[in-house]
Amino acid sequence: MAIVERPIEDEGPKELEAPPASRRPSEGVFKRPTNTEGWTSWFTTVDHKRIGIMYGAAALFFFVVGGLEAGLIRLQLARPNQEILNEDLYNQVFTMHGTTMIFFVVIPMGAAFMNYLMPLQVGARDVAFPRLNAFSFWTFLAGGIFFNLAWFTGGGADCGWFCYAPNSGLAFSPGNGVDYYALGLQIAGIASLVGAMNLIVTVINLRAPGMSMMRLPVFTWMALVVQMLLLFAIPVISVALFLLTFDRLFDANFFNVEAGADPLLWQHLFWIFGHPEVYILILPAFGIVSEIIPVFSRKPLFGYPFVVFSGIAIGFMGWGVWAHHMFVSGLGPVSVAAFAATTMFIAVPTGVKILNWVATMWGGKVRFDTPMLFSTALVAMFTIGGLSGVMHSIAPSDTQQTDTYFIVAHFHYVLFGGALMGFFGGLYFWWPKVFGHKLDERRGKWHFWTNFVGFNLTFGPMHVLGLQGMPRRYQTYDANIGFEFWNMAATIGVVILGWSFLIFLWNIWKSYVGWKAEGKPDVGPDPWDARSLEWTVQSPTPHHNFDVTPTVTQVDDFWHRKYAKDETGRYRRIATGAELAQPGTGHPHLPAPSYWPLVVSVGLPFIAAGVMYHLGLAVVGGILVVGGVYGWITEPADAEPDDHDAPEDEEAHVG
Amino acid sequence: MSEITGAADRLRSQRSVMSDRTTRRLLGLVALLGLVVAGCASDAPLDTLEPQGGPARSIDGLFNAVWWVATAVFVLVMGAVIYVSWKFRSKRGADGEWDDDEELPGQVHGNTRAEIGWTIAPALILAVLAVPTLAGVFELANWHDDAEVEIEVYGAQWWWEFRYPGTDVVTANTIVFPAGEPIELTMTSYDVIHSFWIPALNGKRDVAPGRTHTWAIEADEPGTYWGQCVEFCGLSHANMRIRAIALPRQEYEDWLTEQQALQPAEGPVADDSYLETVRWAETPLVSPEAAQRGYEVFGQFCASCHVVGGQYEAVAGGIAPLISGHAPDLTHFMTRTGFAANIYDLYEEDGSVNVAELRQWVWRAPEMKGMAPDEMRGMPSFAEQMTREQVDDVVAYLMTLGGEPTLPSGVDLSEADILRRAD
Amino acid sequence: MADVTARPYATPEDLEGPEEHHDAHDTATGVSNNKLAMWAFLGSDCLLFGALISTYLLLRRKSDGVDPEELFDIPFTSVSAFVLLMSSLTMVLAVSAANRRDGQRMRYWLMATALLGSIFIAGQVYEFTAFYNEGLGYTTNIFGSAFYTLTGFHGVHVSVGIVMLVSLFAMSATGRFNEDNAETVEIVGLYWHFVDVVWIVIFTIVYLIP
Numbered sequence A: 001m002a003i004v005e006r007p008i009e010d011e012g013p014k015e016l017e018a019p020p021a022s023r024r025p026s027e028g029v030f031k032r033p034t035n036t037e038g039w040t041s042w043f044t045t046v047d048h049k050r051i052g053i054m055y056g057a058a059a060l061f062f063f064v065v066g067g068l069e070a071g072l073i074r075l076q077l078a079r080p081n082q083e084i085l086n087e088d089l090y091n092q093v094f095t096m097h098g099t100t101m102i103f104f105v106v107i108p109m110g111a112a113f114m115n116y117l118m119p120l121q122v123g124a125r126d127v128a129f130p131r132l133n134a135f136s137f138w139t140f141l142a143g144g145i146f147f148n149l150a151w152f153t154g155g156g157a158d159c160g161w162f163c164y165a166p167n168s169g170l171a172f173s174p175g176n177g178v179d180y181y182a183l184g185l186q187i188a189g190i191a192s193l194v195g196a197m198n199l200i201v202t203v204i205n206l207r208a209p210g211m212s213m214m215r216l217p218v219f220t221w222m223a224l225v226v227q228m229l230l231l232f233a234i235p236v237i238s239v240a241l242f243l244l245t246f247d248r249l250f251d252a253n254f255f256n257v258e259a260g261a262d263p264l265l266w267q268h269l270f271w272i273f274g275h276p277e278v279y280i281l282i283l284p285a286f287g288i289v290s291e292i293i294p295v296f297s298r299k300p301l302f303g304y305p306f307v308v309f310s311g312i313a314i315g316f317m318g319w320g321v322w323a324h325h326m327f328v329s330g331l332g333p334v335s336v337a338a339f340a341a342t343t344m345f346i347a348v349p350t351g352v353k354i355l356n357w358v359a360t361m362w363g364g365k366v367r368f369d370t371p372m373l374f375s376t377a378l379v380a381m382f383t384i385g386g387l388s389g390v391m392h393s394i395a396p397s398d399t400q401q402t403d404t405y406f407i408v409a410h411f412h413y414v415l416f417g418g419a420l421m422g423f424f425g426g427l428y429f430w431w432p433k434v435f436g437h438k439l440d441e442r443r444g445k446w447h448f449w450t451n452f453v454g455f456n457l458t459f460g461p462m463h464v465l466g467l468q469g470m471p472r473r474y475q476t477y478d479a480n481i482g483f484e485f486w487n488m489a490a491t492i493g494v495v496i497l498g499w500s501f502l503i504f505l506w507n508i509w510k511s512y513v514g515w516k517a518e519g520k521p522d523v524g525p526d527p528w529d530a531r532s533l534e535w536t537v538q539s540p541t542p543h544h545n546f547d548v549t550p551t552v553t554q555v556d557d558f559w560h561r562k563y564a565k566d567e568t569g570r571y572r573r574i575a576t577g578a579e580l581a582q583p584g585t586g587h588p589h590l591p592a593p594s595y596w597p598l599v600v601s602v603g604l605p606f607i608a609a610g611v612m613y614h615l616g617l618a619v620v621g622g623i624l625v626v627g628g629v630y631g632w633i634t635e636p637a638d639a640e641p642d643d644h645d646a647p648e649d650e651e652a653h654v655g
Numbered sequence B: 001m002s003e004i005t006g007a008a009d010r011l012r013s014q015r016s017v018m019s020d021r022t023t024r025r026l027l028g029l030v031a032l033l034g035l036v037v038a039g040c041a042s043d044a045p046l047d048t049l050e051p052q053g054g055p056a057r058s059i060d061g062l063f064n065a066v067w068w069v070a071t072a073v074f075v076l077v078m079g080a081v082i083y084v085s086w087k088f089r090s091k092r093g094a095d096g097e098w099d100d101d102e103e104l105p106g107q108v109h110g111n112t113r114a115e116i117g118w119t120i121a122p123a124l125i126l127a128v129l130a131v132p133t134l135a136g137v138f139e140l141a142n143w144h145d146d147a148e149v150e151i152e153v154y155g156a157q158w159w160w161e162f163r164y165p166g167t168d169v170v171t172a173n174t175i176v177f178p179a180g181e182p183i184e185l186t187m188t189s190y191d192v193i194h195s196f197w198i199p200a201l202n203g204k205r206d207v208a209p210g211r212t213h214t215w216a217i218e219a220d221e222p223g224t225y226w227g228q229c230v231e232f233c234g235l236s237h238a239n240m241r242i243r244a245i246a247l248p249r250q251e252y253e254d255w256l257t258e259q260q261a262l263q264p265a266e267g268p269v270a271d272d273s274y275l276e277t278v279r280w281a282e283t284p285l286v287s288p289e290a291a292q293r294g295y296e297v298f299g300q301f302c303a304s305c306h307v308v309g310g311q312y313e314a315v316a317g318g319i320a321p322l323i324s325g326h327a328p329d330l331t332h333f334m335t336r337t338g339f340a341a342n343i344y345d346l347y348e349e350d351g352s353v354n355v356a357e358l359r360q361w362v363w364r365a366p367e368m369k370g371m372a373p374d375e376m377r378g379m380p381s382f383a384e385q386m387t388r389e390q391v392d393d394v395v396a397y398l399m400t401l402g403g404e405p406t407l408p409s410g411v412d413l414s415e416a417d418i419l420r421r422a423d
Numbered sequence C: 001m002a003d004v005t006a007r008p009y010a011t012p013e014d015l016e017g018p019e020e021h022h023d024a025h026d027t028a029t030g031v032s033n034n035k036l037a038m039w040a041f042l043g044s045d046c047l048l049f050g051a052l053i054s055t056y057l058l059l060r061r062k063s064d065g066v067d068p069e070e071l072f073d074i075p076f077t078s079v080s081a082f083v084l085l086m087s088s089l090t091m092v093l094a095v096s097a098a099n100r101r102d103g104q105r106m107r108y109w110l111m112a113t114a115l116l117g118s119i120f121i122a123g124q125v126y127e128f129t130a131f132y133n134e135g136l137g138y139t140t141n142i143f144g145s146a147f148y149t150l151t152g153f154h155g156v157h158v159s160v161g162i163v164m165l166v167s168l169f170a171m172s173a174t175g176r177f178n179e180d181n182a183e184t185v186e187i188v189g190l191y192w193h194f195v196d197v198v199w200i201v202i203f204t205i206v207y208l209i210p
Helices: A046-078 A087-122 A130-152 A176-207 A219-251 A264-297 A302-321 A320-327 A334-361 A370-393 A395-401 A407-435 A441-465 A483-519 A557-562 A596-612 A615-634 B002-015 B019-031 B054-087 B112-141 B247-261 B272-278 B288-302 B357-369 B388-398 C011-015 C033-059 C074-099 C103-133 C142-173 C178-208
Strands: A562-565 A572-575 B149-156 B158-161 B171-173 B174-178 B183-189 B194-197 B205-207 B213-217 B224-228 B242-247
Touching: A046 A087, A046 A130, A046 A407, A046 A483, A087 A130, A087 A264, A087 A407, A130 A176, A130 A596, A176 A219, A176 A596, A176 C033, A219 A264, A219 A302, A219 A370, A219 A596, A219 C033, A264 A302, A264 A320, A264 A370, A264 A407, A264 B194, A320 A334, A334 A370, A334 A395, A334 B054, A334 B112, A370 A395, A370 B054, A370 B205, A395 A483, A395 B112, A407 A441, A441 A483, A441 A615, A557 A562, A572 B194, A596 A615, A615 C074, B002 B019, B054 B112, B149 B174, B149 B194, B158 B174, B158 C011, B171 B174, B171 B183, B183 B194, B183 B205, B205 B213, B242 B247, B288 B388, B288 C033, B357 B388, C033 C142, C033 C178, C074 C103, C074 C178, C103 C142, C103 C178, C142 C178
Parallel strands: B149 B183, B174 B242
Antiparallel strands: A562 A572, B149 B158, B158 B171, B183 B213, B194 B205, B194 B224, B224 B242
16 A cells, blocks of 8 residues: 555656746656657656557457457357366456456556546646556556466466455465456556546646636546546455455455354445446446537537536445345345335436437437447447346346346446447547547448447347346356357357457558558548547647647637637537647647656566565565655656756756 | 247247247347347246246236336337437538538537436336335345245355255255245355355345345245356356255155155165166166165265265264365255256156266266365265276165155156256 | 637747746645645545454454453553554644744654654554464454454554655755645645544544443
8 A cells, every 4th residue: 555655755746837946956866767759768658648548558458358258258158068168267267357357448448548538628738647647557557467467377366256255265266366366456456546546636636727627528527536436446445355365365364254254244345346336437438428429419418517417426326336236145125125226216317318418419410420339329238238227226126137147238238338339439539639540430330330239249148148047157058948049149249249349450550551651641630520628739649738728718618619609690610620729839848757657566566476476576576666666756856957948947846 | 040940930830829928028139139039948947037936926027017117218218319310410421521511500508407307207217116126125035934844055065955944854956845835945155155046936045154044935836946056156156056846735744754764774775666666777787786885885985075864974064074064965865856966867858867977977076067176175086996886886876865756746857857968 | 700700729929928837736726736636545545444444343243262352451552542643743743843944843843753653653563462472363363353454554554654754854854855845744744644533543443442
């Protein structure tokens, strides 16, 4: 925990809002790195945009890993009584699949969008603590790699992604897989927690003049809610993981039933985190479609304050429903009844969002470019996931459905049909802003339709399988009990999904090659005729974001500068985005890159490995962390003055 | 895919007699997938939509209600999405680009009345659903209040044990109970969390170590039902089935009496009438002498974990060298219909004993079902310790334990054994 | 067309003009980033201790063996709790001195705070040792695991606080830290008070409530 306590000392006032220059020499041992070009600069960058891109790339990498694991699961279940994976391997594969997808794909993909877009959308030049931001990314990556290292050191975790005690205990899972799980998630948790503090401060404190809270783009609002949820949920899972680690490695007794422990302790801790986690996963996608749908419908978002407040309401209500994951765990009927009721009513704010999106499209002139296709699919598919969710809130009915494939179908409709559809839409939407060129539309539509069909063919049948009584986490099933047909259908679906993802990668590659062959034509700052501040800077976004801090006077300020009412009261275009955008020629003073976040992050998995294997490794990790933190604190707050073109009076500050 | 064409044929021929359930499932599929394929197998013994007892029917009623509400909402929302996507779509100009000169649509920012409407409407619907839901929660929690029969359920890696309080009766993986009345289940686990689920008779309930949960099952009619473990419990989670046998009350009482008889202390009994019943005499490897030899071999290798009431009781009381401390009680082994937690059938459809797989199981159990004997979880392989002949003898001995398989009168093995591991 | 003129986001004058200047409090809320981040962290930490305390409450009655009530030396722990409480007072004095730009006194009170914190930690080490010698190890029973984990996490928090205090002292003493950064002292103070309050809760729940 020491890591997250650092900011008080080590994060002095940042360059962006530096205190009056205090004439002191810089104190560090080493010069700060200054390189912002070339591949090595990615390791030291503190630029929120590059960090966002790295989050996205890492999430896509882990998506491939988790996707391959999903493919193995479907392969094994394609036909009854197969032995492609034995029980042991199968249990590892589905555990690693679920954990990877949730913690190392959907969370970082959300973080990618939030890192890249939130500062731009609030009109800031970077996040509040750029080095901490880099630290968050590297720590997340360290956690993800560490977690997956289990594959090479005796096998992955085999306890299911929620890893119920006592099955996760040493007696029942004697390998190191569960240790990798607990420590890997712990490391990733540090990343999320530090990121949450950073982004919360950014959105609250770094808003441009006039950007009041109720003028924030909805994506930024949802991101803020997500970060608040992370801020409060992560410590709970941290405690649960600590207890598990202490039990397994230091013989503590937290889940030792022999000694009188109650196995439900883990479930409560896990789900108190786990349910807010569900909203952590889905709200970024809600924010993304709330940006995309108005742009492509060419109308403002219907009921902005209601969409915002329903997001906040979800954020609050999400804390009061965790035990609906435990309807069959053996809680008393009073608890079950109470949590059933709260769960039913959390559907209300979600429904409000769905209807507002439909109402936004209503009466619009909807341009079905690829981002819009994905967004519309999210509205439809999430509705299915939401409705099956309501079914689960009927607690007695849930006792038939929970732990069957009906649940598997439900959460894939929510996480794939919801979160991932939103992310894909977001990638197509913001791609030109990030990389300077659009992704090809024709291939994009191929990607969308194969994705849509494959998704429904994979997860739709799971509803039927669940109602027919097929339990989840079954390595195989018998013939002649009604499971064969739909299992085969789901496996065919996953093959289509695999192809769909290849089309996406192909599209990325071909779009880039085509753009390059055409001499990299400028896509312009505002290729979609959009509404928020990130479109008022050039594409790709200049290193310093804004030449001048923008001043905002209303929601969708950019759009209202492009369009105004004519005599008849109708909106007419008065300017193009390109005319209004900032030229990107400024040279504001920016935070310098730093080695130290990477050093500290690299130390963490060493400590974790040391706890498991040999104290020596922990010592190495400890040296890296302590040394890194020391270097961080005493590092020159900035590169040497002649390394950048800041005005002379900008002296180094404590940083 | 002969299933597809077959399913289509079935659909045509069965349309007139299609049950409400089938329609419902079909509707869901049509809605979810846009596929008009009937995949509903008639032989789905774990189907959650075919309740055959009070608690399950009560749940099914709730499910029906919420299903129709959800379907209605689904149709409305999906209809709206498709409608606006079609009606309000923008068109591309001749150059393939969106026509930028077209007029902007009306810039509607919202409508408070609509917002309040679609906040309150779902809340009201949910409030209406909440009433039977909460009632249902308490109804199910109290279902066993008037139960006359209580059965203790124990989960273990990876099998089930059932004990009948007030008697010494212990069974493994087969729960026998009287039909037509609520049964109180008192459940706990010997090791990790499992979950007890017989879909036709009630929803599931976790079976957790260190905790005692009460739950009920009830079957309207005598018959056989399938259940299985549904809380992930490690390696062989998928191989942990429950055979539930509901008997008429009198047959149940008879069964209970029969189960209380212990095996004779001096060794196996195999008289001619018994040979006739189980048809084991047809298999050449077994004989009364073999059974007697098997009895001794059992004492050497198997009795360190398994209990046979009257003969081997050294580890009764949970002191078997396993993490759970228990292995299946084999006192009336042959009265069950399956072994290895019902993954394998004990009898062939013609009533003869499934000697081939039983023999394999005794000899090399870990190859037939995922287990971790090195970690004291599950049955070890005896391939190194036992000769083939000794294995055959143990099988011959096992076949003396208990009489005919327990089934309600009128149900024969070919009907009862739907779950088959083979092929 | 209505007489509306387009307002670009960067006029040539904007671009020619001097670099925008911000100072530490030039944030949208007026609260500095560092302080806001500390508040966020403390909010998060509340949940950490909330989860640990809940765990302890759930488990403490489920143990056999050593009886905690016989083990506890309430007067001793009360004194050490009092010491920690007093350290909050010295911390307030340090912050006050920093705000008055009185570096000398600030260092004096920072050191006093760190010293009191260290006495508390020493007390905890002594207490742990004593319990261990009386037969309550970390793995002895559920109570042992829960007790040492909860109080241990708090001890680590105090220790980190001491490191921060000493760092502030050292930086100030070597002139690498000056009165302009009075707020940093205040932020460390927030942390210190939080840790202090958490101990009051833990002390009450673990030691005083039977």
